[in-house]
Each structure stands twice: as structure tokens, then as C-alpha cells.
Amino acid sequence: MRRALVLLLLSLGTAACRPREPAPAPPSQPAAPDSAAAQRARGLTALDAGEYHVARAAFAASLAAAPDNLATRALLDAATQALLASQSAAAEAFARVRPTVLPAPPARATVVREAPVSARPTTLKLVQVHVDAGPRPDDATWLRDHAAELLELEVPNPMRGEPGNLPPGVAPLWGTHVLVQAISRPPHTILSYGPDYRGGRFVAVLGRGDRRLGFLDLTAFERPATWAEVADGVLLVTLGDDDAAYVAALEPTTGALLWRSEPGVASAANFIVHGAHLLTARDGALFVLDRRTGATLATHPILGSPQYLLVRGRRLAVRTDAADHEFELR
Secondary structure (H helix, E strand, C coil), X not given: CHHHHHHHHHHHHHXXXXXXXXXXXXXXCCCCCCCHHHHHHHHHHHHHCCCHHHXXXXXXXXXXXXXXXXXXXXHHHHHHHHHHHHHHHHHHHHCCCCCEECCCCCCCCEECCCCCCCCCCXXXXXXXXXXXXXXXXXXXXXXXXXXXXXXXXXXXXXXXXXXXXXXXXXXXXXXXXXXXXXXXXXXXXXXXXXCCXXXXXXXXXXXXXXXXXXXXXXXHHCCCEEEEEEECXXXXXXXXXXXXXXXXXXXXXXXXXXXXXXXXXXXXXXXXXXXXXXXXXXXXXXXXXXXXXXXXXXXXXXXXXXXXXXXXXXXXXXXXXXXXXXXXXX
């Protein structure tokens, strides 16, 4: 508990005498229905263990349940300061890391060699069971309701002093490049850095304990990386966010290209890894790709331009700017 007590003493001088609005829980870590005391105890344990992002979420949840508790407010400030300091140290160390520069990819679909896939090859059939083109929740509400399923971490904003909810050792900057996106797919975390928040050109792949497995420079691809996941040891990356966007399969440590898909299959904000298949979408169409080669196995019509894809059990939900679709996966 020594670390927690030191941090608390450092922050009490400003937190106790400066009235503020209660800090909300980070959006991707909603408040749990535990008591304020239980959340605070959880936060103290995390703070003492150096898990500052977990501590912040717990203290914020405790403060939401008991907004007048000055001690909890001070603990939240302490956890925030500690998280910002740890991220600053991580950014300083990461700035010295040089990425592996990748050559430009082929212009069309190419298979250099098949990607390893542990799932048994099967035929996947998608059957549309529902489409709702009527009034729907707005995008902000929908994203808030599905944040836990997308597993996209809250990116820090150092200029505003907002630490997000990254683990302490993850750098919010690489030199002058900002962290555009952080995708959590345990045991991997994929970080995308770019000159601004419009898209990343540099992709870092972290393993267990935030150990860096690879850091790739995709500048020669001439398209920002907009979504990425690791499956069976292969880094799958969407390049671009328009109707010419495609998916590439890379070795995460060396960046060696295994395959790239045809253009025009992946303009949604994310894709879905489902067994031996990859589910992607672009304006007016949903695709089933072969994870071994990137080949298109099936195409299904959808209404509008796709935004997000989610799988729950045997159901695939596809949200577009025009309708919410639901498919059964057979």
C-alpha cells in the first residue's frame, strides 16, 4: 500500500480544496453495480499493483456512487497523475524504437503463401434474418452500448491531459506521431500511430505483458491502417476506409506479406475473424473471405455503407448508415 499512500498524499493538497464536477467512469469501462466502498477497495488494490488504468475506472465508479467523498476524489486524481506519468515514460522510451519498413504491396490480390489457420475449414453460409431501416439509436448511443464488444481502448489525448484507459506501459505517442487507435484482443494489443487522428501508418503489435512483438512502417502501402487483429500468429490489417480498401495478412514480427485481398472489400470500421473465415463489408455488400488466402468466398447485399460488424453467438450484426442487419451464421 506504500505506493498508493504516497500518491494520495501528493494529490490531497489540490484535490481536497478544488471543487469539481464528479468525474465519470471511462466510457469503455462502465461502472459496475458494486458498492462505492467495494469499488474503492478494488481501486486501491490496483493502484498499489501499478495498474493505474484499472484503478482510475474503479475510483470513478466509486465516485459516481458517492460523489461527495473527497478521499475517493483524491484517489482518482492520484491514479490519473500516475497513469499520465507512466505513459510519458513509455512514450520517451518508445520514441527511440525504429520500425521495420515494409515495401509497397502488389496492386492486386496476391498470395505469397497461405496463412496458418487453426480452425477446421468449413463452408460458412450467411442467412439474413432481420433488417431494420426505421428509426434507430444514433451512432454515439450504439457505440456506447457496444463498446465492450468492440474492445477498442480509449486513446489518450496528451494535449488535454486525458489518459484514456490504456495499460500504463503503452505509449500514447511515438515521437511526433499520435496513437490513433488501440485494439485489445487478448493476448494481443495492436497500436496504430500516425501524424494525426485520420489514420495510422505505423503499427505496433504487443503480446502478453505488453511485450512488443513487432513494429511495422506501412507508409509504402499509401493507405492508413484502419483495423487490425492477430489470429493464429498472423496480423490481419485493413488498409484504407473507402470503397477501394482491402485486407492484408502479414507476419507481425517481420512484416512479410502472406497475402492481400482484392480491393473494395473492407470499408467498415472493423472486420470479424470467424473460424477459418474473415467477415468484411463495403458499401452495399458483405463479404466472406478465406483467412488462408484472402480470396472472396461469398458476397451478400446490404443496405447502405457499413459502419460496424459484431458477432454474438451464431448471429452477425451489421450496422450501416441506412439500416441494422442481422444474419444467422450457418
